[in-house]
Structures are given as structure tokens and as C-alpha cells.
Amino acid sequence: MTRSIPRQALTDTAETVLERRYYLKDEQGKALENWETLCRRVANAVAVVDRDMEDYQELGDHFFNMIYYLDFLPNSPCLMNAGTDLGQLSACFVLPIEDSMDGIFTSIRNGALVHKTGGGTGYSFSRLRPKNSAVQSTQGVASGPLSFAAVFDAATETIKQGGKRRGANMGVLRVDHPDIMEFIVAKQDQTRYTNFNFSVAITDLFMEAVRDDLEYDLIDPSNRQVVDTLRARDVLEKIIDLAWHNGEPGVLFIDAANRDNTTPQLGQFEATNPCGEQWLLPYESCNLGSINLARYVKDGAVDWERLGETARLAIRFLDNVIDCNRFPIPEIAEMTQKTRKVGLGIMGLHDLLIQMELAYGSEEGRQLAAQIMAFIRKEAEVASIDLAARKGPFPAYDERINTYPARRNAALTSIQPTGTVSMIADCASGCEPYFSIVMIKNVMDGDRLLMVNKYFERVARAEGFYSVEVMEKVATSGTVVGHADIPLRWQEIFRTAQDITPEQHIRMQGILQQNGVDSSISKTINLPFSATPEDVRTSYMLGYELGCKGLTVYRDGSRDHQVLNTMADKTAVTSTEGLVQKAILPDVLSAKRYRLKDINQETIYLIVCFDENENPMEVFAKFPFDNRVDLKDKSTMWTTTCRLVSLALRYQIPMDEIIKQLDRSSGHLLDLPAQLGKLLKSFMAGTQHGFASICPECGGKLAFEEGCEVCRDCGYSKCS
Structure with a gap:
């Protein structure tokens, strides 16, 4: 493999994150590792799967270099747990909820076991019969999906994922479930269901009813009977209103996801992982890692050769993760081994575009992003087909049903959150633009520390507009846009998440989805505080049109903490x-x-x-x-x-x-x-x-x- 370019020293933030979350510690809480020994621990634990392969002696070094030099980082559970007694390396899971008391509490138990080992869970409550419907076995009435969601939430609150990762869940309800209106408003009170993200699974039929201003059917899942109808536009307006107020519920386009289901013979998608980028069948897990695109610019151009090598090696790494993983319950181990899905994603997209002097919101930026993602997907498939020739295709592969070439993994790519690992790599998260370019951090003794984006500082010094005064203006305003000292060209290139229009956010998500993403994409459509519900509506309709499989919108400042009182008399000051x-x-x-x-x-x-x-x-x-x-x-x-x-x-x-x-x-x-x-x-x-x-x-x-x-x-x- 081509030697990696030199790695910059880890930032103070990276060291803080590693110390707090990733390094193994003794009983007194003292770190037993540094970055080098952590990387060696992870690389060796994952490489040992191939100890009988002819290239085993070199493989551990290749894995080590890829991680140590920050070219690629696996998800947090892998960094934390590889080579340890826990050994649970997957980030997230989808668990089924059957419409019976035994099925519901089996799922609660399984979810607790998942959270205990550091994973997140996705649940669909769509199979549960609606509130007040008859229960034959007890001659009583059902309490409905939301009552049980509260029990799942309480169980998650108790576990806290072993102290390293907070419990996280996705709760999904189909738009045609009779309790959908109650579900949509459930998180209007932000003190409830605090361990859940809620999303509505929206169907093509519903979107057609919205387009034609028609009513649509609500269906009792226990008997498939139509129990009521609703005007589709009214339902969408309620989703929009709540999302405008606090970002929830999100929307998931379930039919778009199932059109890309690579193993339909095993069932249909019902839910995603907590952040929405992985559509998974019941009991599947997501085994994730991200290529740091910031590392793949050479002499002003994309280093395609090295990027391809990393993509192929990363697929082998993620495939090995499945085999050395210690899954929390046998059903997950069986299903994951059956489909062997992996999620190779990206981070540092904005870093790459900045280095290429392209604006994130520009058509040129989107086209390059699409080209890169399609290239990664192509190289990933080459690697997976090669692994299938050496080790066999994923066990559920059926050439009579699956029209694609025999490969090792049923799914290859997604774009997942990289919140903490991108801090280690000192790059922008996932496919998101930077959230800020200059920040002021208050430290001890009242001092104020300017934290300036490394690319922006480099450009500002090279072009002569760097000064403490200019940097403080940017930090105070939260944007590079509108400052006379900064050339307009660089104002465009360094636009942050809230400087980029909702349409530009969605078009980036859409073009990535269409060009190389098997599963889905975790991305936030950032809206300014002044955005209207109409802006949310436009976002949803455009996202659906572009083939996105889910959307999360967030209006700046909308997710305030609990308001205790809203009445205030004028304060008298004399x-x-x-x-x-x-x-x-x-x-x-x-x-x-x-x-x-x-x-x-x-x-x-x-x-x-x-x-x-x-x-x-x-x-x-x-x-x-x-x-x-x-x-x-x-x-x-x-x-x-x-x-x-x-x-x-x-x-x-x-x-x-x-x-x-x-x-x-x-x-x-x-x-x-x-x-x-x-x-x-x-x-x-x-x-x-x-x-x-x-x-x-x-x-x-x-x-x-x-x-x-x-x-x-x-x-x-x-x-x-």
C-alpha cells in the first residue's frame, strides 16, 4: 500500500477526547494507552481474523497505518472495545417489536443488553396495535405504541451504555398507523422520550396524497383493516410544525429505502439506527468506518490512487470486524453474519472542498463530492467481490434474486455521524460543512482563546487579512460572511452550516445519495432562526424528489431547554x-x-x-x-x-x-x-x-x- 502522507500532531481537543473516552484506563482512571498503542490494539485485534491468509503478516501494519495516520477511522465502539474483554465493535442495531407482551419485553431486554455494550438501537413501533383497540387474550384494550415507547425510554435511561456512551434510540412509526398524530406531537414536550429520536416513516402513497390533496387510509397493523382516513396535507403540516419548533420528528422515506433493499428475500426495512443513516432489517447491526477526505488532496487535486487503496483496505477491515465482533445477543450475531453489511463512509468533505477552493454550496462542489463518493463505492465493491472470491459471498446471497455480482457484503456504504472521531481527526464531521470557523474559548483566569480553523488561518495569513480583530469579529458574528476585511471569494469558500441555504444542504445530501451511498446519510438541514414552516416544507418536498431516504431539519435556537414559566412582569431597577x-x-x-x-x-x-x-x-x-x-x-x-x-x-x-x-x-x-x-x-x-x-x-x-x-x-x- 502507498505510504500515507505525514500526520499532523493530534490537537489538544483530540487528546482530550481520547483521554476521556477511548484510552483504556486502570482502576484509578489513569490512561494505560496513547494514540499509537490504541491504534496497534485495534489493528491487531481486527487483523487476527486473517491469521491464516498469506498476507497476514503485513495486514496488521496496513490497518495500523490507516488508523494511526488518520486516513480512516472506525466507529467509536471499535476504537474503544477492539482487543478488550468486551469486544463489542458495532455502533448500532435494529431490534423488532412484536405485537405481544412477550415480544415487547423481549425487545426491551435485548435493547438493554445492546446499550450495556455501547451500541444504539432502532425500533419500529408500527407493528403494535393502536391505542384502545381490542386485546383478545385479556378482553381488554391496548395502550398503544407510545405507552411502550416510554418503557423503552426508561430502560435506556437506566443502562447508560456502560458509562462510555449514552443510550440512544430511534423510534419509528409508519404514517399510516392509527396513532400517528399522537406520535407526531409526542416530543413537543422535550422532557419526554429524552433517549429517543422520533421519525415518521413516510410512504410513496402518502406523498402522492399530499401532492393531490387527498385523504389516505390508517391501517390497524394487527388485522390490516382500515380504521380511519386523514387528509395527507394536514398530517404533513403537523409534522412540519413540530419539526420547525424543535427538529422532531424527522422523516424517513421508507419506500425509497426498500427499493434499494439488497436482500428483499429476508424481509423489508422498518427502522433505522439512531441517526438515520443505516436502514437495517430486524437484528442486523451496522459496522461503520469513515475515510478522512481531508487527507486526500495532493498538489491541488484529489489523490485518487491513494483514496482507492484506502477504500479497498477499509472494506477488508470492516468485513473482519464482523468476524471478531462479540455481539450482544445470538440473534444479532446470526443476522449480521448472514448479510455481512458494512457502512464505509466519509468525513472531512468540507476540508477537501476548502483545499480544492470550492464552495460547499456550489454546483462544482456537489459534483466533485458525487464523483468522490461514486469512486469510493466502486472501489469498495471491487474489494468486496475480491473478498467473496477468497472467502465466499455473504451467506444470504442468492443469484436467482440478487442481480448484482457475488460479493462479501450485502451493503457497502453509508454516511454516518462522526461527531467524536472527526474531533480526533481534526476535520469536519461526515458530509457536513463546518459549524463554525472561529470560536472564542474562555479558559482559566478569564483569558479568552481564539480557536481558528486551520485552513482559514492559513489563507488569512497568506493573503494578509489575518488579525486578532478580524478573527474576533468572525467569532462574535458566527460567520465569515459580510466582513469587508475578508475577500468575497473566501467568504464563499468558508461559509458554515448556517450560511449555506437549506436547498444547498439538501442538494448535497441528494447527490451523495444518488452517487454511491447504499444505505442512507446522517445529515442535518440547518435552518436559520428566522426560517418559516414553509422552508421546512420545501426541504421535505425537495428531499423526497431527490431520492433522499430520510431528512432531519433543525432551526437554529429552536431546541431550548424546558420553559418553567412564560409570564414575566417588568423588572424594576432604580x-x-x-x-x-x-x-x-x-x-x-x-x-x-x-x-x-x-x-x-x-x-x-x-x-x-x-x-x-x-x-x-x-x-x-x-x-x-x-x-x-x-x-x-x-x-x-x-x-x-x-x-x-x-x-x-x-x-x-x-x-x-x-x-x-x-x-x-x-x-x-x-x-x-x-x-x-x-x-x-x-x-x-x-x-x-x-x-x-x-x-x-x-x-x-x-x-x-x-x-x-x-x-x-x-x-x-x-x-x-
Whole structure:
């Protein structure tokens, strides 16, 4: 294999992510690995599958180099668990839910076993009979899919995936299920079903009814009887309204997915994994990895030769993962071995386009992205056909039904979230554009650290427009667009996720789907805060037209935390002889609460109250452990700190001064002063129309991308 180009040193963020999440540790929590030894552990564990092959001696080194040099990274469970006693290397699974009490609770049990080993799960609730329908065995009535979804959610909350990865689920209901309207509005209250992403499985028949303004049938899955009809446009409008408000439910185009089902003889797709990029049959798993496209630009052109070599080697790696995997239950092992599906994806697409000096939203950028994805898919199939000749095709392959050449894997490509692994590789996530180009990070003693995208800094210095002032302007505004100091050409090339139009987002997803993606794509269609429901509607209709298999939209600032009160009287602030007096607060204030974890992973709720101008006026801490004697001192300390901060706010002490004192008092990123400081900083930034979503681990700001919330400070990801 061609020698990889030199690797840049790992960034501080990468080292933080590896230390917190990936390195094996001793009983005291001290890391036993570094990046090199981790890569060797993973490479050797996966290569050993081919110990009887003639090229085995070299294979481990090839796998090692591919990972160590950041050319390709497998999914998080593989990096965490390969070569360990746990040995569960798959990212996600789809489990069936049968319409019986035994079937439902078997699925809950199996899901718990999956979460315990670090995987995410997708469920379709579409087989369950609707609410209030008859149950013959008990002469009673059914409670409906959502009642059982709540049980699945509670089970997930308990498991927490062994402490390394948070439980994540996808809940799917077909648009023709009688309980569909209840499902659509289920997550309007964001405190419910917190371990689930919800998506509606939309059929071609439904979309035709939308187009022609017709009603469509609701069908009881237990007997296939039509029980009611709904106007399709009314249902779509409700989906649009809820998605506009907080990004859920998503939509899955189930018929488009099943048209590309490579093993229809085994059944139909019903659900996806938590982020939607893997349509899987019941009990299938996704075994994922991503090529870092940032590493494949040479002398201003795509290095096609090396990219092809990596694609072929990555397929062999992912195929081996299936054989060295320790699956959580026997049914998953059997089904995964039967179809041997893998998901070779990409990350760093935006990095590659920047290096090629192409705008992400341009037609030229899309065409190159499509060419690259089609090339990867072609090389992946070459490798899979070669593996089939050496090891045999996947066992479910039937030449009478499957018209494609005999290959080792029933599916080869998808584009999955790379939230944490892209932080290790220091590149843009998946096929997403960068979320920001310049950020200001507040560190200890009140210092502010400018974090500038490496490509942007390089260009700015080379072309003479780099200065701290310009970088701070970009960080404050959240965009490179509209700054006179920055040439228009570079403003276009460095447009971020929210500078790119919804249509450009969808057209990128559509052209990738059409050119080389077997399964689906995890991508967020970012909308500005000012977007209207009509923008969401346009996104859905265009996505369906372009052959996308699912869509997630997110309107900036729409996913606020729980609002406790919405009534606020005007806050009275008086001044006497030039002295600012304490604000007099009304009886009712609007408020938001944030569920966080402290340094010992204890749950704490921070509640922030605002005046009518959204200025924070009071902060409170609420503890589930109020009655625990061993934590009484901690509770007293938190309460006292909150009272002092509240007093400072009511006396109009400048917020940056409050933040500076909190930073100086912080002993750890996860202690109370740091948490409060993070909250106030996010408010001052003003980029999320009030407080941003807050990372539950470090208090940093969460970004919503690839259908998932991620923290660029510490590497937390809700889904990956």
C-alpha cells in the first residue's frame, strides 16, 4: 500500500477526547494507552481474523497505518472495545417489536443488553396495535405504541451504555398507523422520550396524497383493516410544525429505502439506527468506518490512487470486524453474519472542498463530492467481490434474486455521524460543512482563546487579512460572511452550516445519495432562526424528489431547554445618586432549567430566571440528592454560590466580571463555578437567541449536526 502522507500532531481537543473516552484506563482512571498503542490494539485485534491468509503478516501494519495516520477511522465502539474483554465493535442495531407482551419485553431486554455494550438501537413501533383497540387474550384494550415507547425510554435511561456512551434510540412509526398524530406531537414536550429520536416513516402513497390533496387510509397493523382516513396535507403540516419548533420528528422515506433493499428475500426495512443513516432489517447491526477526505488532496487535486487503496483496505477491515465482533445477543450475531453489511463512509468533505477552493454550496462542489463518493463505492465493491472470491459471498446471497455480482457484503456504504472521531481527526464531521470557523474559548483566569480553523488561518495569513480583530469579529458574528476585511471569494469558500441555504444542504445530501451511498446519510438541514414552516416544507418536498431516504431539519435556537414559566412582569431597577440598586423582581419570571452532571456524575439542575428582555436575573441549583447526608456540604456550597451570583446579577454587575470571577474560582471543568460561567458565556455570545443547548458533561455549547447534538469542547456526543 502507498505510504500515507505525514500526520499532523493530534490537537489538544483530540487528546482530550481520547483521554476521556477511548484510552483504556486502570482502576484509578489513569490512561494505560496513547494514540499509537490504541491504534496497534485495534489493528491487531481486527487483523487476527486473517491469521491464516498469506498476507497476514503485513495486514496488521496496513490497518495500523490507516488508523494511526488518520486516513480512516472506525466507529467509536471499535476504537474503544477492539482487543478488550468486551469486544463489542458495532455502533448500532435494529431490534423488532412484536405485537405481544412477550415480544415487547423481549425487545426491551435485548435493547438493554445492546446499550450495556455501547451500541444504539432502532425500533419500529408500527407493528403494535393502536391505542384502545381490542386485546383478545385479556378482553381488554391496548395502550398503544407510545405507552411502550416510554418503557423503552426508561430502560435506556437506566443502562447508560456502560458509562462510555449514552443510550440512544430511534423510534419509528409508519404514517399510516392509527396513532400517528399522537406520535407526531409526542416530543413537543422535550422532557419526554429524552433517549429517543422520533421519525415518521413516510410512504410513496402518502406523498402522492399530499401532492393531490387527498385523504389516505390508517391501517390497524394487527388485522390490516382500515380504521380511519386523514387528509395527507394536514398530517404533513403537523409534522412540519413540530419539526420547525424543535427538529422532531424527522422523516424517513421508507419506500425509497426498500427499493434499494439488497436482500428483499429476508424481509423489508422498518427502522433505522439512531441517526438515520443505516436502514437495517430486524437484528442486523451496522459496522461503520469513515475515510478522512481531508487527507486526500495532493498538489491541488484529489489523490485518487491513494483514496482507492484506502477504500479497498477499509472494506477488508470492516468485513473482519464482523468476524471478531462479540455481539450482544445470538440473534444479532446470526443476522449480521448472514448479510455481512458494512457502512464505509466519509468525513472531512468540507476540508477537501476548502483545499480544492470550492464552495460547499456550489454546483462544482456537489459534483466533485458525487464523483468522490461514486469512486469510493466502486472501489469498495471491487474489494468486496475480491473478498467473496477468497472467502465466499455473504451467506444470504442468492443469484436467482440478487442481480448484482457475488460479493462479501450485502451493503457497502453509508454516511454516518462522526461527531467524536472527526474531533480526533481534526476535520469536519461526515458530509457536513463546518459549524463554525472561529470560536472564542474562555479558559482559566478569564483569558479568552481564539480557536481558528486551520485552513482559514492559513489563507488569512497568506493573503494578509489575518488579525486578532478580524478573527474576533468572525467569532462574535458566527460567520465569515459580510466582513469587508475578508475577500468575497473566501467568504464563499468558508461559509458554515448556517450560511449555506437549506436547498444547498439538501442538494448535497441528494447527490451523495444518488452517487454511491447504499444505505442512507446522517445529515442535518440547518435552518436559520428566522426560517418559516414553509422552508421546512420545501426541504421535505425537495428531499423526497431527490431520492433522499430520510431528512432531519433543525432551526437554529429552536431546541431550548424546558420553559418553567412564560409570564414575566417588568423588572424594576432604580438608581439613587448614581448608585445602581438591587432590581426588584416580580412574583413570576420566565425561566429555563438545565440538567447537568458534576465532577462525580451526580445530576444537578440549574435554573435560570430572566426578565422580559431575556437578561438573567437569578440562578438556582436543584439537587435530587438534597436528603443525602454525605452531600450536604456540596448542596450548601452550590446554593451559596448561586445566591451570590444572583445578587451580582440583580445589582447589574457586568456579566464579564461575574464570569471572570467564576473562572478564577473553578477547580475543574465540571464544578459549579465552571458550569455557571459556561451558561453566562453562552448567553453573552447571543448566537442561540438566549441560552444555547448545554453539554451535560462540561457545560459547553452543543451544536446540532448529523442529526445529533455534539460538544466541540469535550467531545460529548448524544449519538456517536
